[in-house]
Amino acid sequence: MFPVGASSSVYARSGYHPPPNHPATNSSFASHAKHDIPPPSSRRASSDQESVRFANAQLDDFKDHLYELAKDQNGCRFLQRKIEDTSPGNDYVYAIQAVYNEIHSHFVELMTNSFGNYLCQKLLERCNNDQRDTIVSIVAPDIVNISLNMHGTRAVQKLIEFLSTPEQIKMVTAALDPSVVPLIKDLNGNHVIQKCLHRLSDEHRQFIYDAVCQKCIEVATHKHGCCVLQRCIDYASDKQKIQLVQEITRNALTLVQDPYGNYVVQYVLDLGDEDFSDGLIRRFIGHACHLSAQKFSSNVMEKCIRVARPDTRHCLIQEFIDPTAMEKMLRDSFANYVIQTSLDYADLKQRNELVDCIRPLLSTVRSTPYGKRIHGKIFREQTRTQQHTPSFQSQSRRLMNHPDV
Numbered sequence: 001m002f003p004v005g006a007s008s009s010v011y012a013r014s015g016y017h018p019p020p021n022h023p024a025t026n027s028s029f030a031s032h033a034k035h036d037i038p039p040p041s042s043r044r045a046s047s048d049q050e051s052v053r054f055a056n057a058q059l060d061d062f063k064d065h066l067y068e069l070a071k072d073q074n075g076c077r078f079l080q081r082k083i084e085d086t087s088p089g090n091d092y093v094y095a096i097q098a099v100y101n102e103i104h105s106h107f108v109e110l111m112t113n114s115f116g117n118y119l120c121q122k123l124l125e126r127c128n129n130d131q132r133d134t135i136v137s138i139v140a141p142d143i144v145n146i147s148l149n150m151h152g153t154r155a156v157q158k159l160i161e162f163l164s165t166p167e168q169i170k171m172v173t174a175a176l177d178p179s180v181v182p183l184i185k186d187l188n189g190n191h192v193i194q195k196c197l198h199r200l201s202d203e204h205r206q207f208i209y210d211a212v213c214q215k216c217i218e219v220a221t222h223k224h225g226c227c228v229l230q231r232c233i234d235y236a237s238d239k240q241k242i243q244l245v246q247e248i249t250r251n252a253l254t255l256v257q258d259p260y261g262n263y264v265v266q267y268v269l270d271l272g273d274e275d276f277s278d279g280l281i282r283r284f285i286g287h288a289c290h291l292s293a294q295k296f297s298s299n300v301m302e303k304c305i306r307v308a309r310p311d312t313r314h315c316l317i318q319e320f321i322d323p324t325a326m327e328k329m330l331r332d333s334f335a336n337y338v339i340q341t342s343l344d345y346a347d348l349k350q351r352n353e354l355v356d357c358i359r360p361l362l363s364t365v366r367s368t369p370y371g372k373r374i375h376g377k378i379f380r381e382q383t384r385t386q387q388h389t390p391s392f393q394s395q396s397r398r399l400m401n402h403p404d405v
Contacts, residue, residue: 054078059095066102067110076115080122096126107135108142111155121158129164136168140175144183147176153188157195169204180211181219190224194231202237209240213247217254217261226260230267245276252283262296269303281308281316288319289329298334302341310347317342317350321357330358330365336374343377 054074059082062069069075082095100123103110110116124132139146139159146152163169176183176196183189196205212219212232219225232244245268248255255261269277281304284291291297305313320326320342329335339358346354355378362375 059098063098064102066099067106070103070106070110070116070119071113073115076119079119083122083126092126096123096131099123100127100131104131104135104138107138108146111139111146112149112152114151117151117155120155124155124158124162132162132164133168135159136163136171140171143172143175144179144189147183147189147192148186150188153191156192160192160195160199163199169200173200173204173207177207177211180208181215181225184212184219184225184228185222187224190228193228197231197235202240205235206240208232209236209243213243216247216251220248220251220255220261220264221258223260226264229264233267233271245280249276249280249283252280253287256284256291256297256300257294259296262300265300266303269300269307274309277307278309278312281312285312285315286319288316289325289335292320292329292335292338293332295334298338301338305338305341305345313345314347314350317346317354321350321353323357323361326357327361327364330361330374331368340374340377343374 054077057078059066059079062075066079069079079099082090083092083099085095086092099119103116103119103123107120111120124135127135136159139156143156147156160172163172173196176192179189180193183193193208196208209232212229220229229244229248233241236244248264248268252265256265265280268280271277284301284304288301292301301316305316308316320329320339326339329339339354343351343354358374358378362378366375
């Protein structure tokens with residue numbers, strides 16, 4: 001939030017004295033400001049008068065001027081009330097037709113208007129199929145530009161929500177198709193694509209999956225795109241999900257190192273489908289040490305080790321069992337966490353190999369916070385093992401004292 005102004009008391013409290021020509025001390029400026037800006041009480045009175053103007057008005061009182069009313073705050077509210085009021089005293093069907101007749105040709109402009117967009121949304125809810133057909137045909141050529149607008153995006157989402165015939169859907173999707181990726185990457189436009197994913201059938205939203213798969217890296221490595229790509233997975237049919245995961249898997253090595261793309265990779269791993277995750281994780285075999293030392297991919301490598309099939313996990317961890325690689329990883333602020341996770345999830349034989357590789361290096365890294373953690377993890381595990389593995393002598397004594405011996 002930014003302050004909208006400061007009074008003289010603010011300057012006094014802070015000890016700040018404005019320069020001689022500053023507006024706060026310029027009497028001429030203050031005099032003009034006093035006359036140019038109406039006081040709050042005057043503005044409230046003007047607003048109240050506008051409200052009273054529409055209080056008991058009838059639609060016919062403004063015939064041929066509804067387009068102008070649609071762009072006025074109070075006028076827009078008045079028109080909305082008229083087309084949604086189903087009480088016996090109001091002929092809302094007549095109101096819908098009257099408003100439609102005067103504004104439908106201006107729909108492109110009104111959808112991006114700060115007030116008019118609300119009337120457009122309400123009319124899209126209430127109009128019949130024939131009226132909506134006409135509106136869609138008018139809007140479709142400009143639907144991308146409208147979607148990029150902060151007001152227009154809401155009106156387009158409402159339009160998509162109330163598409164009611166195959167012809168309407170075809171017109172809208174054909175108009176959006178060439179610009180799917182630019183819309184996904186836009187602050188406003190991405191919500192239109194998400195509405196298509198949510199409201200349209202598998203068949204009618206296929207154009208989004210085709211576009212996303214064609215530009216997978218561009219979409220997945222964008223701050224809005226990575227979120228939309230996750231929603232694509234959520235709403236996908238089985239066939240669309242396979243199409244999408246295959247493309248993500250193909251580009252996994254690039255995506256996993258990106259600040260946004262890594263979340264897409266993790267989202268696939270979180271699906272819990274072993275067929276998907278195993279193919280994805282195997283893309284990282286041969287790159288495990290490098291990826292473990294990267295800021296974004298190190299988190300993914302930890303997750304891979306946790307969820308991988310035993311044979312795939314074994315391949316990943318085996319890359320760490322090398323004295324040169326291990327020393328670098330133990331000293332790295334990211335990779336050391338991957339080593340800690342490996343110690344937790346490796347099978348017994350491979351864990352012993354990890355410990356044997358780590359132990360000679362502990363003295364060189366023990367003073368670092370990471371080295372202390374790994375040393376503690378190994379020491380605690382050894383202590384537990386010793387406590388649960390009785391010595392040969394104690395085993396013999398218990399055996400000799402057994403009543404059956």
